[in-house]
Amino acid sequence: MGKDLWKLQGIRLVMLLTALLTLLQTIVIVLQSVWLAQAVSGLFSGDTLQSQLGHIGGFVSALIARQFLSMLLQKLAYDFAERTGQQFRRALIDQLFALGPRYAMGQGTGNLVTLVREGIAKYRTYLELIIPRMVSNGLTPLFIGIYVLRLDWISAMILGLVFPILIAFMILLGLAAQKQMDRQWATYRVLSNHFVDSLRGLETLRFLGRSRAHAVTIGRTSEQYRKATIGSMRVAFLSSFALDFFTMLSVAFVAVSLGLRLVHGEMLLEPALTILMLAPEFFVPIRSLGADYHATMDGKEAGEEIQRMMQQPIPGQSSNSSIACKESHATFNESYATFNESYATFNESYAAINESHAIFKRSRIVRNESASDNRTWNEASTLMIEAVSIHYGHDSQHSTWQTTNRSEVTSIQADQAPIVHDRYTALTNVSLNWQGYGKIGIIGASGAGKSTLIDLLAGFLVPDEGQAIWRDAHGHSSQLHGQHWRTAAAYIPQHPYIFSGTLRDNIALYEPNATESEVAEAAQCAGLGKLLQSLPQGLNEHVGEGGRMLSGGQEQRVALARALLGQRHVLLLDEPTAHLDIETEYELKQTMLPLFDNKLVLLATHRLHWMTDMDWIIVMEQGQIVEQGTHQGLLEQNGLYCSWINEQWEGSA
Structure with a gap:
C-alpha cells in the first residue's frame, strides 16, 4: 500500500475501524475452528449429538458473525472508496x-477522458480492495x-x-508486475488518444482514401496493448500459482506433522483439528x-497518474501552493465552503476542456452583479501589459504545455506528453496599454507569438516576467487570470x-437560463438567421x-x-477564420465587424485584410512586438507591416 494513501482525507479513521473489525473477525475465525474441533473430537470419542449441540451452535453463530463482519468491512471500504x-x-477536473x-x-x-472516467473508477476499486486486504494481512496471520503457538510450537514454526518466503516472493513478483502494468497503462493511454484522433479524422481519411490504410496503424496499436495485457496476465497467473503452491505445501507439512504425532x-x-483448520486461514x-493486487494494479497506476496531474503547478501560484492530491482532498473535506468554491469553478469553466480554448462558464447572476459593481469593461477601463516575458522550458511552469508547431523546441511522441528540449522564450518584453473600447489586430507569421499573447490575455498563462493587469472605472486593479476578468472576457477559439x-x-452554453427570445436574438446578430430558416425545428434542431x-x-x-448572449464587452479571437475558405471568411467578417462596436476586441490572425478595419495593429515577430500603430501609420513607417502589405498586393496583382 503506497504511502500516498495515508495522505487521503479520512483514511486514518477508516484504517482504525477496519483494524477493529478485522480483529473481531480473527477472533471469530479462531472460535469457529475451536468449536468445530471440539464438536468433531467429542463425536469421535463417542459423545452424543445432543451433548455437542452447544459447540455446533457456537460454530454456526461464529460462521454467521464472520460473514456479517465481512459485509461490514466491504461496506466500510466501499463507502470510503x-x-x-x-x-x-471533482478535484482533478478543478x-x-x-x-x-x-x-x-x-x-x-483520449488520455484525459479515460483518466477522468475509467481511471478514477479503477482507482476507486483499488481502494475498495486493497485497504481491507492490507489490514487483514497484517493482523489475521499474527493473531x-x-x-497456534499456544497450542503447538512446531506447527507455528x-x-x-x-x-x-511468501512475502519475499510477492515483492519480487510485484516489481515485475509493476513494470508490466506501467507498460500496459502507457499503451492504454496511447490507444485512447489514438482512438479519439482516429474518430475525429475519419472523415478526412475517407476523403483522402486513406481509411483502409489507417486500419494497419490501428491494428498495430491494438496489438501493442494486447501484448502488454497478456504480459500482465502472465505475471498475475505466475503469482497466483506460486502463492497456492507454497500455501498448500505449508499446510501439507503442518498436516503431516500433526498426523505423525497423533499416530504416536x-x-x-x-x-x-483446531490447528489444521486454522492453518489455511493463516x-x-x-x-x-x-489476487487483488494484480487485479487492481491498473487502478494504482491511474491513481499515481492522477496525483501527478494534481501536483502540477498552477499558473499564477507558487510551487508551494500547487494542488497536491492530499491538499485538494483535505481542503475539500475540511471546508464545505471550499468545496462550493471549487464546484463553482468547475461550473464556470465547463466549456474550456470541450472547446480546447474556451473559458469559464458564467451565470446570469454574475452578469447582473458585475453590472451593478462596475467590474465589467467600459470606456474608462484600462488594459496594461507591462514588459511581459513568457518562457517555455524545464525551469518554467509552462514547460509541459508548450504544444505549438516549433519542431526545434518540442517533439511529441506517441505514448507521452510533449517533451521540451530546451528553454524557449515565447514572449519577450511585450507591452501594451489600451483604454476603453476598440479593435486591436495582432498580426504575424506562424510561430510569432500571437496565440501565446492571446492565451496571456485570456488568463491561460501567467507572465514569468512583468505584469498583465486591467483596471476598472473605479481604479480597482485585477490580474488577467483573476475571476473578474474571466467573467468580463469571452474567448472564441479557432x-x-x-x-x-x-x-x-449550444448557443446558451454560457447562459443556460436565457429565454428563447434572447437566444434567437443572439443567433440573428451572429448571422445564423439563414440557418435557422432552413432548420425544420429552428433552435430546437439537433446539431453535432x-x-x-x-x-x-x-x-x-x-x-x-455564445459570446453575444453573455453580453461580455471583451472579445478575444485566436485565428477565428484560419481554417475557412476565403469566401466564407469574408462573409463571416461582414457579420462580425458590426458586432465589435462598443467592445474591446483583440483579434490574432495572419490574414492582412482584417487590419484595415482595426483601430490599432500589433506586429509580432519571434515573440516580440516589432511594430504597432494604426494601419496608415504603419504604412508610413515603411517597415515589416508595410512589406507584408506590398507582398500581398504584388501576389494579388
Whole structure:
C-alpha cells in the first residue's frame, strides 16, 4: 500500500475501524475452528449429538458473525472508496481547469477522458480492495499464529517460516508486475488518444482514401496493448500459482506433522483439528492480497497518474501552493465552503476542456452583479501589459504545455506528453496599454507569438516576467487570470466545439437560463438567421454528433452567438477564420465587424485584410512586438507591416 494513501482525507479513521473489525473477525475465525474441533473430537470419542449441540451452535453463530463482519468491512471500504473517488474526480477536473487548455492539449483528449472516467473508477476499486486486504494481512496471520503457538510450537514454526518466503516472493513478483502494468497503462493511454484522433479524422481519411490504410496503424496499436495485457496476465497467473503452491505445501507439512504425532500419541485430536483448520486461514489474507493486487494494479497506476496531474503547478501560484492530491482532498473535506468554491469553478469553466480554448462558464447572476459593481469593461477601463516575458522550458511552469508547431523546441511522441528540449522564450518584453473600447489586430507569421499573447490575455498563462493587469472605472486593479476578468472576457477559439444537442443549448452554453427570445436574438446578430430558416425545428434542431453537422463558418457563428448572449464587452479571437475558405471568411467578417462596436476586441490572425478595419495593429515577430500603430501609420513607417502589405498586393496583382 503506497504511502500516498495515508495522505487521503479520512483514511486514518477508516484504517482504525477496519483494524477493529478485522480483529473481531480473527477472533471469530479462531472460535469457529475451536468449536468445530471440539464438536468433531467429542463425536469421535463417542459423545452424543445432543451433548455437542452447544459447540455446533457456537460454530454456526461464529460462521454467521464472520460473514456479517465481512459485509461490514466491504461496506466500510466501499463507502470510503466511493467518497474518495468522487472527491478525486471533482478535484482533478478543478485542477485541469486551473492548469488551462494548453496542459489539456498536451496530455491528449483520449488520455484525459479515460483518466477522468475509467481511471478514477479503477482507482476507486483499488481502494475498495486493497485497504481491507492490507489490514487483514497484517493482523489475521499474527493473531492466528500466536494462538497456534499456544497450542503447538512446531506447527507455528512451520507457518512462521513459510510466511516470510511468501512475502519475499510477492515483492519480487510485484516489481515485475509493476513494470508490466506501467507498460500496459502507457499503451492504454496511447490507444485512447489514438482512438479519439482516429474518430475525429475519419472523415478526412475517407476523403483522402486513406481509411483502409489507417486500419494497419490501428491494428498495430491494438496489438501493442494486447501484448502488454497478456504480459500482465502472465505475471498475475505466475503469482497466483506460486502463492497456492507454497500455501498448500505449508499446510501439507503442518498436516503431516500433526498426523505423525497423533499416530504416536504425542498430541490430542482436538488441538490437532483446531490447528489444521486454522492453518489455511493463516494464509487466506496473503492469498487474497496477491489476487487483488494484480487485479487492481491498473487502478494504482491511474491513481499515481492522477496525483501527478494534481501536483502540477498552477499558473499564477507558487510551487508551494500547487494542488497536491492530499491538499485538494483535505481542503475539500475540511471546508464545505471550499468545496462550493471549487464546484463553482468547475461550473464556470465547463466549456474550456470541450472547446480546447474556451473559458469559464458564467451565470446570469454574475452578469447582473458585475453590472451593478462596475467590474465589467467600459470606456474608462484600462488594459496594461507591462514588459511581459513568457518562457517555455524545464525551469518554467509552462514547460509541459508548450504544444505549438516549433519542431526545434518540442517533439511529441506517441505514448507521452510533449517533451521540451530546451528553454524557449515565447514572449519577450511585450507591452501594451489600451483604454476603453476598440479593435486591436495582432498580426504575424506562424510561430510569432500571437496565440501565446492571446492565451496571456485570456488568463491561460501567467507572465514569468512583468505584469498583465486591467483596471476598472473605479481604479480597482485585477490580474488577467483573476475571476473578474474571466467573467468580463469571452474567448472564441479557432475550432469551437459543438456539443451533441440542440442549437439552442449550444448557443446558451454560457447562459443556460436565457429565454428563447434572447437566444434567437443572439443567433440573428451572429448571422445564423439563414440557418435557422432552413432548420425544420429552428433552435430546437439537433446539431453535432448524431444530428445536423455545421460548417466551419456556422460553428464560428455559434461561438460568436455564445459570446453575444453573455453580453461580455471583451472579445478575444485566436485565428477565428484560419481554417475557412476565403469566401466564407469574408462573409463571416461582414457579420462580425458590426458586432465589435462598443467592445474591446483583440483579434490574432495572419490574414492582412482584417487590419484595415482595426483601430490599432500589433506586429509580432519571434515573440516580440516589432511594430504597432494604426494601419496608415504603419504604412508610413515603411517597415515589416508595410512589406507584408506590398507582398500581398504584388501576389494579388
